Amino acid sequence: MALLCLSLLTPAAHAFETQHGTLTVTYADLRDRQQLGAVFKAWDAAARDLKALGLPPPARVRIEAALNAADFMARTGEPVNIAASTQGNVIRTQRLSALAGRGLLPITIRHEALHTAQPAGIPRWLAEGLARTFSGEGRADPRTPTGLEGLPDSRLNAELLNRDLTRLNAAYREATRRAAKLVRQQGWAGALR
Ligand SMILES: [Zn+2]
Known part of the structure; x- marks a missing residue:
């Protein structure tokens, strides 16, 4: 019984991983590969703008794109209407192509980039x-x-x-x-x- 629960809650195992400078992106749905260019572009612009504000993002950041909404919920404990959730230098997102289809991908990356750079303990x-x-x-x-x-x-x-x-x-x-x-x-x- 416990094993069954664990296997259901374990995030999708066969994640693909790609590196872009200091940014690592993992994704579980191969179709998300088509969105990587948009992710890199949004990240680079956000990192540059954050540095200009005196808020450099952490040296290493990881974006983990979920396989689907259920996988996102299992990874984050957040409801399905949430686009992404950031803890420290790890950004967990819905499936990248799902965000892109709703026109939310660049804005989500930019929003979460600020969370990676914000000082600890702000309200x-x-x-x-x-x-x-x-x-x-x-x-x-x-x-x-x-x-x-x-x-x-x-x-x-x-x-x-x-x-x-x-x-x-x-x-x-x-x-x-x-x-x-x-x-x-x-x-x-x-x-x-
Ligand atoms: Zn937020």
Whole structure:
């Protein structure tokens, strides 16, 4: 019984691996090979822009693309509507061609690149807000009120763990609004102090 559970939860074994400078990409679906050029291009631009902001990404970063949504859930514990999840210098993503098909691949790489470079211990709202500001996701947010303007930062952190998608969406928008304002007023270095 335990073995069966383990085999179901073990990430797909036959991963393909490729190296691009200091970046390693592993993928389990051969079709993802067609997306590697887009991944490298997005990564190189993000790394260059992060360095210019005084936030160099770690010396070695690994992107692990899941075989499918179930494999992603097993690897990260995140729900299927999440595009990617970063811990330290490891970025775990949905299948690359699935992200590309939804027009999300470059923006996801850029968002997660910021997470690899962010100082340890910054609040969740600031990390998500800065990642969405850096990736450009914030530019597509509606300018309408989020309804969370009066929420203390600590409560906003809690809202970002919400599994109710409507509320989660508002929380991401609010975090982005606050982070973008900090960057406008104090620059990136000031926002991260
Ligand atoms: Zn994020």
